[in-house]
Amino acid sequence: MEQGWVRSRQSGIIALYRLFDVLLIQGVLYACLAYFNVTPDKDWLIAGLLASVSFAFIAESVELYRSWRGETYVRILGTVTVAWVAVCIFLIILAYSFNAFAADFLRPAVAAWLVFTLFGLAFWRFCLRQLLFFIRVRGRNTRNAVIIGCTDSGYKLAKDLSANPQHGIRVSGFYQVTEAHDLASRRVMDSEFNVLGSVDDAVAKGRAGELDVVFIALPMRAEDLISEILDKFSDTTATVHILPNFFVAKMLHARWHQVGGSSLLSVFDTPIQGFDGWLKRLEDLVLATMILVAISPLMLLIALAVKCSSPGPVIFKQRRYGLDGRTIYVWKFRSMTTMDDGEKVMQAKSGDQRITAVGRILRRTSLDELPQFFNVLRGTMSIVGPRPHAVAHNEEYRNLVNGYMLRHKVKPGITGLAQIKGFRGETDTLDKMSRRVEYDLEYIRRWSIILDLRIVFLTVYRGFYHKNAY
CATH class of the missing domain: 3.40.50.720 (NAD(P)-binding Rossmann-like Domain)
Structure with missing residues (x-):
């Protein structure tokens, strides 16, 4: 089989992918208009064409139409989502720039179109992927x-x-x-x-x-x-x-840089910068605001319980290492009679006498961590990321665990990949800390908005209670 014919066929298949995306975007639009009894006119035709053209352009820029052989579906889904969300933002900004058309974008038909198109773009790729898997296992398309x-x-x-x-x-x-x-x-x-x-x-x-x-x-x-x-x-x-x-x-996140005529390969770098950095910050602001509004009554009750149960402040601030190893102050509801933040900090253990009665409940259920959503709003923490450790623990383990400080290439998080994998609470052995760091570095290598949302979902789904939290 001649290579030129193979490449021609691949180009034809990619053209079919693009055509199918355009037909799907247009088809879902007119299906939603019909369902909500909206009469299609030239404005809707323009909206559909703009969506199709802008999606084709953005999809090309994020390499959606390249070969995904060997890649995970989560990565495909993330790329599709980024491309379509960018199209949605573009259309909404454009609509509100022209007041005459802004009212149409408040209609349920538009919301349904934007949501179901994303579902369709993701679903047909999932079906195609399963079909290709079925064919390849049988020796075809190899x-x-x-x-x-x-x-x-x-x-x-x-x-x-x-x-x-x-x-x-x-x-x-x-x-x-x-x-x-x-x-x-x-x-x-x-x-x-x-x-x-x-x-x-x-x-x-x-x-x-x-x-x-x-x-x-x-x-x-x-x-x-x-x-x-x-x-x-x-x-x-x-x-x-x-x-x-x-x-x-062992590279954390490889990226080529050009300085004059010299090419540099980054070895230890963060994937969360540029557009991705803005995207993650937007995710943090939206989620943190929604969560704080929802839990504000609960936080008020916890604050009263902490204040009435033992002498001392309601909020405990402890120094931790943040992004790039800079010192930050992490907020928690006070759960102990002491507030250690010096050169030596003893981790809480089972039956620890320093823990108050209310504090024991808070720590078991992770409710003592709720004030950290204010850290997220301030920008010193993220919803998802490696859990921050006390400065004293950092200085201890950085000499014992290989790559320990690389976990600070991203902002620390309220929850993380290590936590949903079971490495939460006391790290009383070097092996436990090493495994936690392994998951933290894996998170940095694999980072995506989809992975963040999956971690948030599993954190909520599996509950906040954990037997290893003392």
Whole structure:
């Protein structure tokens, strides 16, 4: 099969995706107008066309129409949501810029159109994804892949792809480089994967159009060798990926930067900046405001209970590390007779005598954390993020847990991925703290608005009570 024909067919499929999106946006609009007995006129035609054109433009800018083979549906859903929400904001701003049309955007038909279009855009992609999985598991719609380098990372990738046939990437085998770099050649030779020849043999197959995907699985220290292999494959139409070894896989959030003529690769960086930073801040402001309005009577009752149950202030402020390790003051309802905030802070334990009667209930149910929503409004915390620890605990564990301080590359949160995974409350062992940090760093690597909403939902769904909270 000629590569040019394959690429032409892929372009045709992408064009069908775009066409289907346009038809869906238009179809849902007129279905909603019909349901609410609204007569379509030129204004609605213009609105539909603007929505279709702007969605096509934004979807292209966020790479919605690229290949999503091997990606999670959550990431697809997040990209679709960002694109359509941007379209909705654009339409609403445009509508209110022209007062004559603003009233139409207050109609239920418009709200239904905006909501059901998002559902439709997400649902048809889910159905298509399931259909593709069904086809690929049966050996259709697959891509032929090879791995350059008989290394541990290459062997692991081959096993992962073999165990996930729904991605439609079939590994034909390995190609050897040199004995110095093929660190796991014996392991590969003893496996179910074949060693097919040398790099030159792989390049020859690529030039003949017999390879779809090439994975280079060599240590990053073999820079000259990798560069030489890339030069050879530049004369083919194969898609080439460099498989990161241990060093690259430990990167928090990789991003290329250009300074003059020099290219820089960030190793430890935050994904939440620029537009994403504004999006997360908007999420925090909306959720925190809604929650505070809803819980204000409860907070008033808790404040009275704390004040009447024991001497001392209602609110306890403790120093924590915030974004980029800057010191912030985190607010909590006081739950102890002491307010430790010095060089040494003792974690609360089961049966701790410092905890008041009311404080014990507050800590078990996490109600002592409610004032932190004011921290969110102030911008020192987020709804979702790594839980902030006392400064004394930070200084202790930063020397014991690898990558501990990287959790401060984002704002601390009221809840987080570690908390919904069960690592909440006392961290009385080094292993518990290490696991918590692992989940915190995983959250930073995987961050998306969808992940934030999922964590918030699971926090509420599973309840605030936890047996490990003392």
